[in-house]
Amino acid sequence: MSAFRFTTAGESHGPGLVAIVEGLPAGLELDRAALDRDMARRQLGHGRGGRMKIESDTVEIRAGVRHGRTLGSPVAVLVANRDYANWEERMSPWPVDAEIEPVHLPRPGHADLVGMQKYGHEDGRNVLERASARETAARVAAGSIARAFLTAVGASVHSHVIQIGSVSAPEAGEVGPDDFAGVDEDPVRTLDPGASAAMVEEIDRLRKANESLGGSFEVRAYGLVPGLGSHISWEDRLDGRLAQAVTSIQSVKGVSIGEAWDVAGRPGSEAHDEIFWSEERGYHRESNHAGGLEGGMTNGQPLLVRAAIKPISTLTKPLRSVDTETKEPAQALRERTDSTVVPAAAVVAEAMVCLTLAKAYREKFGGDSMEDVHAAIEAYKRRIDWRG
Numbered sequence: 207m208s209a210f211r212f213t214t215a216g217e218s219h220g221p222g223l224v225a226i227v228e229g230l231p232a233g234l235e236l237d238r239a240a241l242d243r244d245m246a247r248r249q250l251g252h253g254r255g256g257r258m259k260i261e262s263d264t265v266e267i268r269a270g271v272r273h274g275r276t277l278g279s280p281v282a283v284l285v286a287n288r289d290y291a292n293w294e295e296r297m298s299p300w301p302v303d304a305e306i307e308p309v310h311l312p313r314p315g316h317a318d319l320v321g322m323q324k325y326g327h328e329d330g331r332n333v334l335e336r337a338s339a340r341e342t343a344a345r346v347a348a349g350s351i352a353r354a355f356l357t358a359v360g361a362s363v364h365s366h367v368i369q370i371g372s373v374s375a376p377e378a379g380e381v382g383p384d385d386f387a388g389v390d391e392d393p394v395r396t397l398d399p400g401a402s403a404a405m406v407e408e409i410d411r412l413r414k415a416n417e418s419l420g421g422s423f424e425v426r427a428y429g430l431v432p433g434l435g436s437h438i439s440w441e442d443r444l445d446g447r448l449a450q451a452v453t454s455i456q457s458v459k460g461v462s463i464g465e466a467w468d469v470a471g472r473p474g475s476e477a478h479d480e481i482f483w484s485e486e487r488g489y490h491r492e493s494n495h496a497g498g499l500e501g502g503m504t505n506g507q508p509l510l511v512r513a514a515i516k517p518i519s520t521l522t523k524p525l526r527s528v529d530t531e532t533k534e535p536a537q538a539l540r541e542r543t544d545s546t547v548v549p550a551a552a553v554v555a556e557a558m559v560c561l562t563l564a565k566a567y568r569e570k571f572g573g574d575s576m577e578d579v580h581a582a583i584e585a586y587k588r589r590i591d592w593r594g
């Protein structure tokens with residue numbers, strides 16, 4: 207049986223994006239509408255640019271699924287780039303007769319300059335097309351398949367925006383899975399209506415000033431069994447794996463788990479989650495400072511992951527750069543762009559968390575069919591007397 211893993215291929219204005227997900231059990235039911243719903247959720251959010259009016263992303267399954275169920279073979283999906291119709295010559299896989307204008311104006315904060323140096327490209331487009339966050343559409347397609355697996359084993363993954371630019375939502379406090387029911391209807395996917403209005407204003411104000419905005423968001427996962435990940439080896443620790451998965455999202459610069467930065471300043475007696483046991487609930491906690499992870503393993507509490515994302519590095523008021531051809535000072539490339547992608551990035555992070563958790567479940571419980579998976583999880587829950 208292959209280990210659970212996924213990969214993506216595709217350029218922003220090329221023919222399309224591809225994702226391959228390996229290591230799923232057979233018999234996992236997939237819902238076409240649920241996959242497309244996740245694709246549409248990634249396109250939401252006040253502050254997106256013109257490209258989102260062109261794209262209307264859907265998942266085309268090319269392999270590994272028959273009559274709505276996985277076969278146990280690699281699942282291959284395709285997300286078409288509708289915009290390719292406008293880029294066919296510039297992005298053709300094969301040589302073209304037309305003279306194609308190369309990109310010589312690297313954007314500070316983007317992969318452009320280093321990518322050109324590293325790969326020996328004279329045209330920055332050979333870098334920026336792949337570095338573009340358009341690639342996250344393929345991650346969300348793969349993540350939505352991982353989400354179907356998690357749903358089948360009783361877990362759910364949600365997200366909400368905490369901050370856009372200088373506007374922060376008040377601390378949400380106790381938030382359960384049902385509290386996310388309306389979050390996609392909010393224009394910035396935040397849980398606080400007052401903060402939402404202020405965030406929209408902030409985006410509009412800065413967009414007029416030709417600025418882009420960053421922010422932060424939180425992903426929460428519920429219904430996880432204790433013991434996903436492991437304390438045994440550094441690379442098995444789930445906190446490190448989640449941090450890698452989430453910081454790999456374009457423009458994400460920081461990740462924290464639980465009350466990380468706050469806990470750093472507290473005395474130990476206020477930093478940890480005391481352990482209780484009762485006949486009715488078995489082991490349980492009254493707090494969740496740890497964000498659901500202890501010793502690199504889930505502990506059965508909700509998983510809380512936060513991330514900070516920098517403002518988009520394509521600016522309509524470009525920063526100073528250098529023409530890589532002439533080495534003369536120049537303004538960075540100015541392209542159509544979004545003002546902010548914080549709401550979308552939160553959905554991408556859900557996908558990365560789903561993929562990381564699905565992998566951890568596959569490692570812990572194995573199984574070639576969903577029936578095997580369910581039997582292994584039930585046996586484990588019985589052994590540890592887990593009631594969650």
Ligand code: EPS
Binds near residue numbers: 255340343
């Ligand atoms: C992106 C630039 C914009 C975004 C794109 C990411 O694309 P374009 O250059 O075509 O206007 O819209 O994001 C997507 C296309 C998407 O689907 O999220 C970038 O440079 O990262």
